[in-house]
Amino acid sequence: MKLITAIIQPHKLEDVLQELDKNEIHLRTVSDVIGCGRQKGRTEVYRGRKETGGCLKKVRLEIAVNEDFVQPTIKAIMAAAKTGNIGDGKIFITDLVECIRIRTGEKGQEAIG
Amino acid sequence: MINSGDTAWVLISTALVMLMTIPGLAFFYGGLVRRKNVLSTIMQSFFVLCLISIQWILWGYSLSFGPDIGHFIGNLSWAGLRNVGLAPNPDYAATIPHQLFMVYQMMFAVITPGLITGAFAERIKFSTYIVFTLLWATLIYDPVCHWVWGTGGWLKNLGVMDFAGGIVVHITSGVSALVCALVIGKRRGYGREPMSPHNLTLTVLGAGLLWFGWFGFNAGSALSANGVAVSAFIATNTAAAAAALTWMFIEWKLVSKPTMLGGATGAVAGLATITPASGFVSPFAAIIIGIMAAVICYIAVAVIKLKFTYDDSLDAFGVHGVGGTIGAFATGLFAQKLINPAGANGLFFGNPSQLMVQSIGIAATVIYSVSVTFVILKVLDLVMGLRVSDEEEVIGLDITQHEESAYTLLD
Amino acid sequence: MKLIIAIVQPHKLEDVLQELEKAEIHLKTVTNVLGCGRQKGRTEVYRGRKETGGLLKKVRLEIAVNDQFVKPAIEAIIRGAKTGNIGDGKIFIQNLDECIRIRTEEKGHEAIG
Numbered sequence: 254m255k256l257i258t259a260i261i262q263p264h265k266l267e268d269v270l271q272e273l274d275k276n277e278i279h280l281r282t283v284s285d286v287i288g289c290g291r292q293k294g295r296t297e298v299y300r301g302r303k304e305t306g307g308c309l310k311k312v313r314l315e316i317a318v319n320e321d322f323v324q325p326t327i328k329a330i331m332a333a334a335k336t337g338n339i340g341d342g343k344i345f346i347t348d349l350v351e352c353i354r355i356r357t358g359e360k361g362q363e364a365i366g
Numbered sequence: 367m368i369n370s371g372d373t374a375w376v377l378i379s380t381a382l383v384m385l386m387t388i389p390g391l392a393f394f395y396g397g398l399v400r401r402k403n404v405l406s407t408i409m410q411s412f413f414v415l416c417l418i419s420i421q422w423i424l425w426g427y428s429l430s431f432g433p434d435i436g437h438f439i440g441n442l443s444w445a446g447l448r449n450v451g452l453a454p455n456p457d458y459a460a461t462i463p464h465q466l467f468m469v470y471q472m473m474f475a476v477i478t479p480g481l482i483t484g485a486f487a488e489r490i491k492f493s494t495y496i497v498f499t500l501l502w503a504t505l506i507y508d509p510v511c512h513w514v515w516g517t518g519g520w521l522k523n524l525g526v527m528d529f530a531g532g533i534v535v536h537i538t539s540g541v542s543a544l545v546c547a548l549v550i551g552k553r554r555g556y557g558r559e560p561m562s563p564h565n566l567t568l569t570v571l572g573a574g575l576l577w578f579g580w581f582g583f584n585a586g587s588a589l590s591a592n593g594v595a596v597s598a599f600i601a602t603n604t605a606a607a608a609a610a611l612t613w614m615f616i617e618w619k620l621v622s623k624p625t626m627l628g629g630a631t632g633a634v635a636g637l638a639t640i641t642p643a644s645g646f647v648s649p650f651a652a653i654i655i656g657i658m659a660a661v662i663c664y665i666a667v668a669v670i671k672l673k674f675t676y677d678d679s680l681d682a683f684g685v686h687g688v689g690g691t692i693g694a695f696a697t698g699l700f701a702q703k704l705i706n707p708a709g710a711n712g713l714f715f716g717n718p719s720q721l722m723v724q725s726i727g728i729a730a731t732v733i734y735s736v737s738v739t740f741v742i743l744k745v746l747d748l749v750m751g752l753r754v755s756d757e758e759e760v761i762g763l764d765i766t767q768h769e770e771s772a773y774t775l776l777d
Numbered sequence: 778m779k780l781i782i783a784i785v786q787p788h789k790l791e792d793v794l795q796e797l798e799k800a801e802i803h804l805k806t807v808t809n810v811l812g813c814g815r816q817k818g819r820t821e822v823y824r825g826r827k828e829t830g831g832l833l834k835k836v837r838l839e840i841a842v843n844d845q846f847v848k849p850a851i852e853a854i855i856r857g858a859k860t861g862n863i864g865d866g867k868i869f870i871q872n873l874d875e876c877i878r879i880r881t882e883e884k885g886h887e888a889i890g
Binding site for chain 2: 821826828
């Protein structure tokens, strides 16, 4: 089992979720985060002063999947989130030692999805 | 003769009507849009106040209330407020300075194009919006205002009754809003993605301020601190309350639960609907008008809008266009000379011809507003473009049009 | 060391925190997130129109623990969060390679908790 964490552009979230649904990947957790990588930070104007900087608003997507769903999940995220511009985001994949469904107590492969 | 009591009341009413646009309407609409568009929505209300304040002094007031040309429009002899001084103008208000009548009417001219912004929220280009607003105010608001309220206006001569602007404000803006929604098209993803209001507390705050300001709008329209003002004040509050309760019970019964947005929407629908009738009708009639407002506006926004799938994003047509029309019609049913001797009796008080007169007023205003709005939009679409690009729309207007954001994530 | 991530119902958070306290697990990070699994998304009513969809409000709990605390932590979360209804949430467990307390620069087992 893997935990896939993707940091993407907020305005791409809706597209990514639809793409995941198409691939039958329904379990997901979404949160607002801020961050930046190569993209230097958004420019905003306050009372005539341009302010560049700080971190950018991003969305963090966490998806727990069984091994055979890792590639489809990555593909779905790539398909929807990629614009080719700096700031499209990143995908991180980590091992999941265990997964438990709270309602039933099921564990492992059964509990995912 | 200037009466100090009347002058004080209309001064206060002017400020109350100003409050309806910002922050009333700004917050009412601002809470209903998505987080990424809240500033752009509030800005549309904010700058309509600034734009029309200037337009009205330069030429708008003269076109609306100046000396009549062919019963259609005022001439330009009052442009720049020439001949508009502090002495009362007995044609309009005999006991307050003429300039006070002018600035009171200014606030009506301000909020009217502001109401339309609900139809094209979240997708219009700001530059086009500014030009649209100036053209719309000049080509639609000013003439229709002259027809109904200006000395010599043909609807006024016909005997159309519109106490505080059901026709002049709510029908003109509401039906134009529908045209805007149809011409500019749906928001990207409309019907497919959820577009939930981002902050209903703002919306309720806005609705509350609208309700408060509406006392200036309706009771102020008596232009005098007298019994008619009191009657209009009571009718206004009564209709708003009846409409909010009715909307709440409809949702509770038909959909699932009583909701806050339902209550706020019902109240605003009731307020828009009672506007032309206030000052002519009894409190009991105001209850019935409020109930009618909620039922019919509910059908407009929850049934008709879904069936025809147009994206009147914040229900400017469904609430103001429909409400104003019901109200102008209901005035022809419930008006009573007993309440206001300067008015006329409606159908229920033995005068069926008033209903006919009201219907002519409604029909003329709808036809004129719809066709001129359509032409303005088509021309602007060719010359400037109406919509932001798809990508800008998805990212949000606050950042792409204004380089600002309303909420930060941290701090 | 393990990193436990639990996604639970927001209204169960207080119970979960109390259960964790009882189990002497004090370190925790809580964030508001949106998510969905089998539960299909919420229904809300706007001006008489029902809108289903989007994501549900959830709470995300991150707890770093030494290995002997994994079981007690999981049991505490389940005791606090389980109602038996769909939407109770999930628990994910990952290996934690290192943990550092910033104040003292202690590492590993010492730094946790």
